[in-house]
Amino acid sequence: MEVKTKTKEKYPYPGFQRGLDNLIAKDVPKVRIMIHRILGINNPVSFRAYRKGELEPSQSKAREIEALFRQHGVNDPWGQS
DSSP states (O other): OOOOOOOOOOOOOOHHHHHHHHHOGGGHHHHHHHHHHTTTSHHHHHHHHHHHHOOOOHHHHHHHHHHHHHHTTTTTOOOOO
């Protein structure tokens, strides 16, 4: 008997570590606070999970995060650096 498993669709937003790594150092704390507000989180554990891609933001929140990074000169924030 063959067991078929449903393949998981590749998620287009695999965390935003690359974006944080490409920021100017003085902008990192400000951007982290803004991402906390966008995602509606208030603890470092949740932030780390989103940053690494373990939790997936909704598409509207992902677009807001992309816009935030674009304001700070980072065009492709998604993925690991």
